Amino acid sequence: MDFGQAYSPDNLRFLMEGLGMTLRLAFVAIILSFIVGCLLGVIRYAKMPVASKLIGLLVETIRNLPLLLLIFFARFGLPELGIKLSPFWAAIVALSVFEAAMISEIVRSGLKSVEKGTIEAARASGLTYIQTLRHIVLPIGLRRMVPPIVSQFISLLKDTSLAVIVSLAELTHNANIVMGQDIAIVLPTLMLVAAIYFTVNYVLSIIARRLESRPT
């Protein structure tokens, strides 16, 4: 094991560039999947005719497919259908679609967890359906959704490593290239990369836990 060679300035810089790409990928995908996921979740909760059923079917299909397949499909399948995406955007599209499906489920069950009595009381006190949704169901439901959504974001950050298959220069991909230099630096590099992922995610999970333990 050669730690000196593994952690040479050049290698470290290259890995940090990879981390930058990983964070960029995760950030864009988190924003997109959150917006789309919330929208889909609310539509399904509100039981809008046809739309709810269709979205339900779509969400169910996507949730039960491997993300790897979606990334691959976005990069190599979509061009056959006339949609050409760079590796970065192929990864973004696949990650966002996949995580949005997951988040929509979290949002839907979060909203559903708001007690019937609370909703009935709001309605009986004269609030309209939309007002009830906006002032009662969403605030209560959203607070309950925070911990699972943060967990989902941790998953997303880990999942960005799957962009390896479209040769996007994120952390795992760059680590792979560094490890190719010499067998003596494989283990030190793996350890360092594991430590980087761990640190980023652990900080996120501590935030999630703190939010979870906060009284709601």
Place this chain on the structure above:
Amino acid sequence: MIDITVLTDHWDSYMIGLRNTLFASLMALAGSFVLGTIIAVFRISPIAALQVFGTAYVELFRNIPLLLVVYMFFLGLPAIGIALDGFVSGTLGLMVYTSAFIAEAIRAGIMAVPQGQTEAARSSGLTYMGTMRYVVLPQAVKIVVPPITNQFLNLVKNSSILGVVAGLDLMYYGDLVNAETYNTVDTYVFVALFYLIMTLPLAYASRLLERRLARSG
């Protein structure tokens, strides 16, 4: 339109891939259940060293990507002289990774049984093992079954990681069919269908169990 010959002409490839995916999933499933149970027991044991080890294990593997865990077996072990092929290292990685999530599910289930019950059982004269066996575990199992079913569903989906390390699974064979047919869309639509055949029943079972257990209290 979907070209069915992609499936019919390469039926054997799809079937070998499907069989290997199932095989890897079942092995990883059995392994991660055993390993996850052991880690969960470590985490709730009164011995501090075991607790620390259990917690470190769970936190480590829950916070790094599965691909990296697979790389540890696929690239890391050869670096110290142990050569493993893609299938074995993929399956081992899958097992180690999933066991952390299963350990958490089991621990959460056991913790969900109210402390008062344990104390009541102990004070009524049951031993620690007796309390676990007759009071805590029967209740914990009910709580734990739906999340564990869910983890198995994730495991089947995650087994596609074998494709990245030439693990001869469904994803990998999809790649081969794709290289022969130049028809990515149809090739992967069929790959997707085979994954859904495996995952949808698990998703359904998990939801059914959750609902049934919620009703029985």
